[in-house]
Amino acid sequence: MGLPLALAALVDRPFLETERYAEQQRRAVREGAHPKVLKFTDAFVRRCKRVGIPMFAHCIVRGAAHQAELFRTGMSKDSPDDGLWPHRGCAVDLIHSVKGWNLNSEEWRLIGHLGKEVSDQMGLSMEWGGDWKFYDPAHWQLRKWRDLAREYPWPTK
Numbered sequence: 001m002g003l004p005l006a007l008a009a010l011v012d013r014p015f016l017e018t019e020r021y022a023e024q025q026r027r028a029v030r031e032g033a034h035p036k037v038l039k040f041t042d043a044f045v046r047r048c049k050r051v052g053i054p055m056f057a058h059c060i061v062r063g064a065a066h067q068a069e070l071f072r073t074g075m076s077k078d079s080p081d082d083g084l085w086p087h088r089g090c091a092v093d094l095i096h097s098v099k100g101w102n103l104n105s106e107e108w109r110l111i112g113h114l115g116k117e118v119s120d121q122m123g124l125s126m127e128w129g130g131d132w133k134f135y136d137p138a139h140w141q142l143r144k145w146r147d148l149a150r151e152y153p154w155p156t157k
C-alpha cells in the first residue's frame with residue numbers, strides 16, 4: 001500500500017505554477033541529446049505534471065571533463081576515456097523539483113513506474129537506473145546507448 005502514500009508525498013500542484021518550475025525546465029543542456037531522449041524527457045515531465053508531481057531534467061548532456069570528474073570521484077561508473085558515456089546525449093537524470101534526489105524507495109518506485117509507462121507507450125526503450133545494483137533512480141538511458149553513441153551526431157528528425 002505504499003504507492004498512494006508515495007504519490008501524496010510527491011504531489012505539489014502549487015509548485016507547478018511557479019516561475020521556479022518553469023526555470024528548472026530550461027536548466028539541462030539539451031544540445032547534442034538524442035531526439036528520443038528529449039522526447040522521453042518532455043513526455044515524462046508532462047506525465048508527472050498531469051498527476052501533480054513537479055519533476056525536471058537535472059542533467060541531459062554532460063561534457064567529457066565533467067564525466068571524468070564524476071568517474072574519478074566514484075559518482076559514475078563510466079570512464080569517458082573511450083569517448084562513450086551515457087550522458088553524451090543518450091541519458092537523462094530526472095529529479096523532483098522540491099525534494100531533489102531525496103525520495104524514499106517507494107517514491108522512486110512510483111517515478112520508475114511512470115517513466116516506464118511513458119517509455120513503453122512511446123516505444124522509446126528507455127532503461128531505468130532504479131533497476132540496477134548500482135542504484136541510480138534518477139537516471140534513464142536508451143537501452144542501446146553504446147551503439148547509438150557511435151553514430152553521433154544524430155539526425156535531428
Ligand SMILES: [Zn+2]
Nearest residue numbers: 091092093139
Ligand atoms: Zn545519469
